[in-house]
Amino acid sequence: MPEVAEEDVIQSIAEALQFISYFHPADFIRHLTRAYEGEESAAARQAIGQILMNSRMCALGRRPICQDTGTANIFASIGVGARLRTSRSLQALVDEGVRRAYRDADNPLRASIVLDPLGARKNSGDNTPAILNTELVEGERISFDVSAKGGGSENKARFTVLEPSESVADWVVSTVEKLGAGWCPPGVLGIGAGGSADKAMLLAKQALNEPLDMFELRRRGPASKVEQLRLEIYERVNALGIGAQGLGGLTTVLDVRIRTFPTHAASLPVALIPNCAATRHVHFELDGGGPASFDPPDLADWPEVVIDQSSSAFRRVDLDNLSQAEIAEWRPGETLLLSGTLFTGRDAAHKKMVETLRAGGTLPVDLNNRAIYYVGPVDPVGTEVIGPAGPTTSTRMDRFTEELLAATGLRVMIGKAERGPAVIEAIARHRAAYLIAVGGAAFLVSKAIRSSRVVAYPELGMEAIHEMRVEDMPVTVAVSHDGQSIHQIGPARWKGRAALETS
Structure with a gap:
């Protein structure tokens, strides 16, 4: 067999990561199109529509689907007869591929990996190192599964050890119901059952790289116990009514993939890892004939989705003239189109601001009667004002919210997913509001941003505070001034409806 050159590995990894950054x-x-066509919840349908629009825009413009361009997850299966010509470790080759991909001048990807997780947490600057798993298999080829896993969905990974007589489906459904919307549904659930704690988690992650076939499975019916379990979990999770972005609707999961492994007679380890609306992965093989090539998908697979923002049903908001009286008119689930000035701020910026306030200092930005957007954007290219700039999970800012609202006069927060009970109480107490942008529509959102500049904490990189001017940025009212939450109202309204629609 011809030798596989190390450059073939490096180039193939780099091109794979670029490819999946803009092609679903x-x-x-x-599967997402079928969900869009069948969705009856107006808010959820609009959210899925934005995800589909964003996906098509990214496929055409070759820019990232999501601002969180993810941790590079690589599964390498090395044939025992394969020959790799290198003096370096496979980890080093993979990391060089990741480095090239994330520093590509034509489509730079956001570096999100921090070194020293228990210490300084300094960004590596190039998204290395990758998470690499290898196994020796039969054959003479080297195959790779490459995925980019966003932090929001990865943070919702869960593990348990059930008793052998307990129900896997019951545990999964109960767990998903408690996850909230931070994993950006609709997406895919990866489940690993058996083995040990580490093996089950690995199986769940590998399951997410499998092809989706839920519509075919539902049409023909299950042919095994595993397929029967997939169908049961799919139907029961969708019957929870969580819906796209947690807004309430018929579709929360598009598919459920399960992998199993033999286990100890006294154990039933089960792992759950969700994949978000920015599901991204590709498979390729190297046989010594050169680097892998990747064929773009057919754009005919994408539906033509048009969301008319001129509708009188959408309330236009001037962010430069916010008032408590106006905010009091906003209702949970209502669509707003934002124009004017907003500031950005994520975990690190919030921590620094709160530390400054506790020390009696002055913040570098005036948040009185202003809005803050929880985002870490991708760097711009060409004539772009900013790269893809979708929201991050808001619950990570919960611990700072009360102090910030009380000390600054901040009126509006924008992110994704639900807020905790204490924050909802604080929002009601300060007569503020929490809005959500669609996770998984980062490129679409960025088109509403007309200018952007770093105004504080430049040392934080993508977590620095930006001042942005936006025009008709679409958002949904998630928590109104009186503490009503769409993430409670929506799922409660749609719970059980998916089961009725498919019965």
Whole structure:
């Protein structure tokens, strides 16, 4: 067999990561389109529509689907007869591929990996190191599964050890119901059952790289116990009514993939890892004939989705003239189009601001009667004002919210997913509001941003505070001034409806 050159590995990894940054897998788009066509919740349908619009824009413009361009997850299966010509470790080759991909001048990807997780947490600057798993298999080829896993969905990974007589489906459904919307549904659930704690988690992550076939499975019916379990979990999770972005609706999961492994007679380890609306992965093989090539999907797979923002049903908001009286008119689930000035701030910026306030200092930005957007954007290219700039999970800012609202006069927060009970109480107490942008529509959101400049904490990199001017940025009212939450109202309204629609 010809030798596989180290450059073939490096180039293939780099091109794979670039490819998945702007192309959803075709099977994912087909399943998402079916969900869009069948969704009856107006808010959820609009959210799925934005995800589909964003996906098509990214496929055409070759820019990232999501601002969180993810941790590079690499599964390498090395044939025992394969020959790799290198003096370096496979980790070093993979990391060089990741480095090239994330520093690509034509499509730079956001570096999110921090070194020394228990210490300084300094950003590596190039998204290395990758999470690499290897196994020796039969054959003479080297195959790779490459995915980019966002932090929001990864943070919702869960593990348990059930008693052998307990129900896997019951545990999964109960767990998903408690996860909230931070994993950016609709997406895919990866489940690993058996083995040990580490093996089950690995199986769940590998399951997320499998092709989606839920519509075919529902049509023909299950042919095994595993397929029967997939169907049961799919139907029961969708019957929870969580819906796209947690807004309430018929579709929360597009598919459920399960992998199993033999286990101890006294144990039933089960792992759950969700994949978000920015599901991204690709498979390729190297046989010594050169680097891998990747064929773009057919754009005909993407539906033509048009969201008319001229509708009188959408309330236009001037962020430069916010008032408590106006905010009091906003209702949970209502769509707003924001124009004017907003500031950005994520975990690190919030921590620094609160530390400054506790020390009696003055903040570098005036948040009185202003809005803050929880985002860490991708760097711009060409004539772009900013790269993809979708929201991050808001619950990570919960611990700072009360102090910031009380000390600054901040009126509006924008992010994704639900807020905790204490924050909802604080929002009501300070007569503020919490809005959500669609996670998984980062490129679409960025088109509403007309200018952007770093105004504080430049040392934080993508977590620095930006001042942005936006025009008709679409958001949904998630928590109103009186503490009503769409993430409670929406799922409660739609719970059980998916089961009725498919019965």
